[in-house]
Amino acid sequence: MSGVESAGGARRAPGWRAWALLAPLLAWLLLFIVIPTGILFVYSFCERDELGRVVYTFTGESYARVFDPIYLRIFGWSVGYAALTTAICIVVGFPVAYQIGRARDPWRHRLLLLMMVPFWTSFLIRTYAWITILKQEGLLNAVWQALVPGHGPLDLLYTPTAVMIGLVYAYLPFMILPIYGSVEKLDPALIEAAHDLGAGQLRVFSAVIIPLTLPGIAAGTLLVFVPSIAMFAITDLMGGARVPLIGNVIQNQFMQARDWPFGAALGMVFMALFAVVYWVLGRWREREEAAG
Amino acid sequence: MNTPTLSRCLLGAVLALSAPAAVRAAGVLNLFGWSEYVPQTVIDAFTKETGIKVNFETYSSNEELISKLVAGGGRYDLVQPSDYAAEVMIRQKLLAPLDATKLGHRKNLLPEFQKRPHDPEDKYTVPYMSGTVGIVVNTEKVKTAVKSYREVFQPAFKNRIVVLNDNREIVTWALYTLGLPINKIPKENLAKVRPIIAEWVKLVKVFDSDSPKTALLNGDVDLGVVWSGEAAILWNQHKKFQYTIPAEGAHQYIDVLAIPTGAKNQAEAHQFINFILRPEVSKMISAAFPYTNPNGAARKLLTAAELANPASYPKGGKIETFRDIGKTAADIDRLVTDLKSAK
Numbered sequence: 280m281s282g283v284e285s286a287g288g289a290r291r292a293p294g295w296r297a298w299a300l301l302a303p304l305l306a307w308l309l310l311f312i313v314i315p316t317g318i319l320f321v322y323s324f325c326e327r328d329e330l331g332r333v334v335y336t337f338t339g340e341s342y343a344r345v346f347d348p349i350y351l352r353i354f355g356w357s358v359g360y361a362a363l364t365t366a367i368c369i370v371v372g373f374p375v376a377y378q379i380g381r382a383r384d385p386w387r388h389r390l391l392l393l394m395m396v397p398f399w400t401s402f403l404i405r406t407y408a409w410i411t412i413l414k415q416e417g418l419l420n421a422v423w424q425a426l427v428p429g430h431g432p433l434d435l436l437y438t439p440t441a442v443m444i445g446l447v448y449a450y451l452p453f454m455i456l457p458i459y460g461s462v463e464k465l466d467p468a469l470i471e472a473a474h475d476l477g478a479g480q481l482r483v484f485s486a487v488i489i490p491l492t493l494p495g496i497a498a499g500t501l502l503v504f505v506p507s508i509a510m511f512a513i514t515d516l517m518g519g520a521r522v523p524l525i526g527n528v529i530q531n532q533f534m535q536a537r538d539w540p541f542g543a544a545l546g547m548v549f550m551a552l553f554a555v556v557y558w559v560l561g562r563w564r565e566r567e568e569a570a571g
Numbered sequence: 572m573n574t575p576t577l578s579r580c581l582l583g584a585v586l587a588l589s590a591p592a593a594v595r596a597a598g599v600l601n602l603f604g605w606s607e608y609v610p611q612t613v614i615d616a617f618t619k620e621t622g623i624k625v626n627f628e629t630y631s632s633n634e635e636l637i638s639k640l641v642a643g644g645g646r647y648d649l650v651q652p653s654d655y656a657a658e659v660m661i662r663q664k665l666l667a668p669l670d671a672t673k674l675g676h677r678k679n680l681l682p683e684f685q686k687r688p689h690d691p692e693d694k695y696t697v698p699y700m701s702g703t704v705g706i707v708v709n710t711e712k713v714k715t716a717v718k719s720y721r722e723v724f725q726p727a728f729k730n731r732i733v734v735l736n737d738n739r740e741i742v743t744w745a746l747y748t749l750g751l752p753i754n755k756i757p758k759e760n761l762a763k764v765r766p767i768i769a770e771w772v773k774l775v776k777v778f779d780s781d782s783p784k785t786a787l788l789n790g791d792v793d794l795g796v797v798w799s800g801e802a803a804i805l806w807n808q809h810k811k812f813q814y815t816i817p818a819e820g821a822h823q824y825i826d827v828l829a830i831p832t833g834a835k836n837q838a839e840a841h842q843f844i845n846f847i848l849r850p851e852v853s854k855m856i857s858a859a860f861p862y863t864n865p866n867g868a869a870r871k872l873l874t875a876a877e878l879a880n881p882a883s884y885p886k887g888g889k890i891e892t893f894r895d896i897g898k899t900a901a902d903i904d905r906l907v908t909d910l911k912s913a914k
Binding site: 329330331332347349352353356410414415416417434436437515519520521522523528531534535536537538 | 637638659730733776778779785900911913
């Protein structure tokens with residue numbers, strides 16, 4: 280933790296050129312992050328009128344509602360779904376990222392390209408494609424019933440399993456890419472050295488590969504956990520909207536219920552949670568780096 | 572047409588940011604209507620006859636309409652809210668009174684669509700199309716008669732049911748089964764329906780307001796409580812999908828045409844409303860979208876097949892429109908969210 284600053288040497292103040300180059304990014308952050316968050320923050324202390332318009336009177340009512348047991352339970356469910364999604368993404372994504380990272384050059388680029396191909400199609404269209412695959416008279420059940428005659432159709436669509444399939448499908452690339460980045464930087468000589476020094480496969484994996492790719496895993500965890508906790512489209516479309524997750528509750532406040540202050544309060548609490556997760560992960564990584 | 576489609580919401584959000592300001596000019600009408608509700612052929616016919624250019628923007632929920640109307644006052648000349656939304660808009664002085672002398676074809680409307688509670692003197696609104704929320708059954712899969720909410724929500728149909736993902740609708744059905752009023756909902760009545768809805772949500776497989784027909788067509792469910800417009804489309808695809816008005820009573824919605832306060836092209840808006848009220852024009856709308864046509868003269872022009880569609884023209888049954896329920900909506904939202912997440 281203390282090594283970074285002393286190793287950096289003399290620090291220069293950024294000149295006008297640096298500011299000019301940074302300007303587009305700063306303008307973007309201000310316009311699309313800082314200002315909207317400010318609006319949300321103000322709204323979260325307001326009230327709504329009959330038409331759902333925001334009335335500027337100060338009240339903490341919306342925050343009191345956020346901590347109602349109903350919404351805390353939904354919050355718990357959402358964290359559970361997101362954590363499971365992240366765990367599956369790590370388990371499935373790590374070997375894939377490792378193999379791509381270790382592959383020889385023409386193949387590595389081809390495999391990476393294959394990972395990107397789904398992004399050329401709209402997310403919603405891909406989700407509808409999953410409905411076609413999972414539905415009772417769908418592709419998967421046709422194959423299943425041809426292989427196992429006499430068995431009834433699998434009940435997959437509109438179940439929690441379908442939601443998990445949708446979530447893992449949607450976010451797996453966001454786990455694979457950062458891990459791939461770490462694996463690519465991994466020096467094969469270190470693995471060879473570990474083997475030469477008598478470490479077995481398992482030891483090499485746990486004592487060399489995992490610690491060295493941890494920054495990638497941490498980045499991937501953040502990229503998967505944060506968006507999957509707030510996802511509402513998949514739970515609606517593939518889960519049949521049976522169990523509302525926090526994303527659905529927030530979306531409902533802005534669309535159907537038209538209670539923007541409450542939606543804003545949920546959003547603010549949510550953002551605070553993300554900040555905490557980010558901070559914890561950051562501390563964890565720093566400590567790992569300092570220890571390593 | 573109370574159906575916000577998810578993809579359209581996302582698209583709408585993008586378009587809202589980039590929508591150009593409507594141009595004010597003579598012979599222009601800025602129409603703001605439901606998506607999938609006003610056929611392009613009708614708009615083209617109007618422009619051809621009158622020379623009035625129609626700028627057509629769409630929305631997918633009453634809430635979206637109200638928020639855009641409040642934000643961009645004066646941009647629209649003609650809007651298409653549902654009855655309960657129109658009621659609130661009238662109370663909030665968002666709608667301008669109509670000039671009855673310019674709406675000669677109004678006499679074509681059936682008596683049951685005149686002077687309804689949302690606009691008791693027909694001062695602000697003209698009915699466009701109407702529909703109900705009722706039971707649709709795949710008769711190839713369900714062999715017993717299902718005529719009431721209680722018969723839909725029985726353990727035998729666990730995981731075979733689709734319902735609208737609309738909290739007020741679900742509460743309304745439960746209120747009907749107890750014979751309680753649907754537009755005056757005191758807290759004790761919500762307490763009474765709570766155990767009923769708790770049982771129901773355990774039986775439902777899909778909650779979907781956007782396209783409940785999909786789960787029925789895909790074979791993932793066998794019956795449900797859906798918009799009649801959806802059921803009419805199902806019936807047109809296959810006659811095995813039978814629609815019934817629930818025995819306990821059903822919600823009827825009437826979507827209306829109305830002119831916002833401060834609209835710049837009110838004469839053109841009146842012209843358009845009167846055009847829609849013509850039987851031969853109204854018939855074109857029915858042909859494109861099989862809702863219940865409130866126009867008596869137009870119904871005489873419909874084909875026998877169109878009139879035979881039980882979802883478009885259900886026989887009998889007690890039907891009621893929604894009234895605005897104010898803050899009770901938040902209690903309903905909380906109740907159903909609670910029960911759905913309790914499983």
